[in-house]
Amino acid sequence: MKKFFLIALTALWLFADSAVERAALLLDDATVRSHKRLIALLFEDDGRFRHGSGYDMVKIASVLKENGLLHLKLPRFETVELTFESGAGNPLFFMKAVDEVLRSLGMASFMSRHARLDGNGFIWRVAFRTDAVPDPVLMAKRFAKRGAEVVDMQRLEGGQWRYRIDMSRARIEAVLVHAGDIRKIVRPVRPVWVDVSKIKNLTIQELPGSHWYADVVVYDKMLRILSIKQNDTRTRYVRLRLPSDAAYVKIGDRFTLENLRSGVKLSARGER
Missing domain, CATH: 2.60.120 (Jelly Rolls)
Incomplete structure (x- = not known):
């Protein structure tokens, strides 16, 4: 069932074609149902959130946060998983940048769950125990300080989030x-x-x-x-x-x- 849910959610992410739909991908179902009119109003000007051929997900997340819709607190301590993806490049450079960002957010004790390098780039999944999902807006800012750009983000099931990072202009903290x-x-x-x-x-x-x-x-x-x-x-x-x-x-x-x-x-x- 879990696998089916993740496949369905990924399909929705791939075909979401409006700022409203993209915003919904960062929210839990209860928030979307309770505030659908407010969400529609906030993202009515679709062009404002366009970025090239896609959407500026950091800007969308920022608007949700400013309006109290981005709920990150968890009901109890649990395992949170973050998946970071990048295109062609050196995996060690990418992992170093991710490690720096996580440490700057107070997450020094994370565990590496999965790492894969293929023709599409590199994927690294990490996990840690916490009672709140890391703020995606703050995380994007920390990546930006290192010359990297969060080009996409997605809320998955529970405390799982996925980030895609452009590392073409990235530098490490030195x-x-x-x-x-x-x-x-x-x-x-x-x-x-x-x-x-x-x-x-x-x-x-x-x-x-x-x-x-x-x-x-x-x-x-x-x-x-x-x-x-x-x-x-x-x-x-x-x-x-x-x-x-x-x-x-x-x-x-x-x-x-x-x-x-x-x-x-x-x-x-x-x-x-």
């Missing part, structure tokens, strides 16, 4: 450095990501009080690994001559980030 910059990263609780797209050389030095065992990875813009530097002995500093396609450097510790309890100093040289 410390941006320019030539001549000297930056201190104090007491990192996660590996430090540095945007090195503007520089040719980077020196990483442990701050007094740290006892660093270097774990440094250089990536291109799609998070393909270009080089790795790992030390099993204490590392005072690492000097990197960056390749022309280097975009990010991830700084961690070979064993535990506790070894970087005081942090590191970054020195950037050579304008690119």
